Amino acid sequence: MKEQLKFRDPSLAKKVATRIKSLAPPHSVKFCHVCGTHEWTIAHYGLRTLLPETVDVIAGPGCPVCVVPAAEIDEAIQLASDGVTVTTFGDVIRVPSSEMSLQEARASGGDVRIVYSVRDAVKMAEKKPKRDFVFFAIGFETTAPSTAIEILNKPPENLSFLVSHRLIPPAMELLLGVGDLHIDGFIAPGHVSTIIGLKPYEIFPKAYRMPTIVAGFEPLDVLFAISMLLEQIKDGEARLENEYTRSVTRDGNVKAQKLIAKVFDVVDGHWRGLGKLSSSALALKEEFASYDARKKYNLKIERSRDLLPGCLCHLVMIGKIKPPECPLFMKVCTPQSPKGACMVSIEGTCRIWFRHKITEA
Numbered sequence: 001m002k003e004q005l006k007f008r009d010p011s012l013a014k015k016v017a018t019r020i021k022s023l024a025p026p027h028s029v030k031f032c033h034v035c036g037t038h039e040w041t042i043a044h045y046g047l048r049t050l051l052p053e054t055v056d057v058i059a060g061p062g063c064p065v066c067v068v069p070a071a072e073i074d075e076a077i078q079l080a081s082d083g084v085t086v087t088t089f090g091d092v093i094r095v096p097s098s099e100m101s102l103q104e105a106r107a108s109g110g111d112v113r114i115v116y117s118v119r120d121a122v123k124m125a126e127k128k129p130k131r132d133f134v135f136f137a138i139g140f141e142t143t144a145p146s147t148a149i150e151i152l153n154k155p156p157e158n159l160s161f162l163v164s165h166r167l168i169p170p171a172m173e174l175l176l177g178v179g180d181l182h183i184d185g186f187i188a189p190g191h192v193s194t195i196i197g198l199k200p201y202e203i204f205p206k207a208y209r210m211p212t213i214v215a216g217f218e219p220l221d222v223l224f225a226i227s228m229l230l231e232q233i234k235d236g237e238a239r240l241e242n243e244y245t246r247s248v249t250r251d252g253n254v255k256a257q258k259l260i261a262k263v264f265d266v267v268d269g270h271w272r273g274l275g276k277l278s279s280s281a282l283a284l285k286e287e288f289a290s291y292d293a294r295k296k297y298n299l300k301i302e303r304s305r306d307l308l309p310g311c312l313c314h315l316v317m318i319g320k321i322k323p324p325e326c327p328l329f330m331k332v333c334t335p336q337s338p339k340g341a342c343m344v345s346i347e348g349t350c351r352i353w354f355r356h357k358i359t360e361a
């Protein structure tokens with residue numbers, strides 16, 4: 001806690017903000033983070049108000065709930081409607097899907113239960129061996145290892161897994177291909193980096209000449225990351241640097257990486273509103289096919305709809321617009337009545353901006 005408080009010191013924050021002002025170039029620069037927690041810190045501590053006009057920070061697709069495609073929620077809804085007990089994390093059940101949310105499926109009689117971890121799902125399945133359970137496994141590299149552990153521990157046969165894990169570096173690469181986005185630097189996510197380490201980001205400075213800083217989640221972490229990016233721009237360099245040295249090592253959590261590699265193959269994956277990204281998702285290896293809910297229940301969703309009419313989540317998630325630029329923001333779309341995934345999750349950009357009453361882009 002003491003360590004954490006150091007990274008919230010207002011007088012040090014002022015000093016770093018002054019340094020940022022002195023480093024800011026006369027032309028506009030745009031930095032992108034890919035983490036809901038980074039966006040929360042930026043909004044909660046009003047960090048954008050400390051930045052000079054020429055420095056902008058945008059939010060990329062860093063909310064694990066927001067990126068789950070409608071087709072995969074539809075699969076979970078189909079299972080719940082067919083009498084299987086679907087277990088998953090809280091926010092997912094409120095995300096609008098093609099026709100309804102998992103919460104609405106529950107109201108129509110489907111058995112959908114919120115769990116705090118995959119372990120809870122295993123315990124439930126053990127207690128009721130005659131009932132079929134599915135764990136809807138969402139999340140980035142941070143949550144995939146816990147799914148992998150439970151599968152390696154051979155859970156009961158009445159539990160299978162609807163795997164919807166996604167990988168962050170391919171989403172960052174997607175952003176570099178978005179024509180008129182023009183990103184000048186990345187703030188890479190601390191949590192994911194504790195698992196994957198620094199290596200997967202090397203491509204950004206090497207192949208794209210994109211300054212990249214792995215950063216922690218306290219306000220000073222983010223401000224330090226911005227000033228480090230500006231230093232690189234001033235020097236005309238593109239390097240990968242680690243601001244979050246208190247948690248992230250070069251190699252990351254090798255044990256967790258091995259668990260992921262043992263259980264999953266890396267495959268192409270659909271991201272809500274963003275389309276198919278190459279090598280961006282995890283799928284169960286063939287040897288674990290008996291735990292694969294898609295195979296066990298022969299799931300096939302022919303058609304799905306990622307976005308409700310009017311929802312601009314796909315543009316919010318790549319930082320092309322900010323929430324107030326969506327005509328539905330805070331008017332018809334609120335956390336009580338969300339029209340898109342970005343307004344549901346506590347890591348969604350629209351929800352964060354709503355919570356902090358930020359009404360100007």
Ligand code: SF4
Nearest residue numbers: 312313326333340350
């Ligand atoms: S405010 Fe609502 S409708 Fe608009 S982009 Fe965000 S989630 Fe979608």
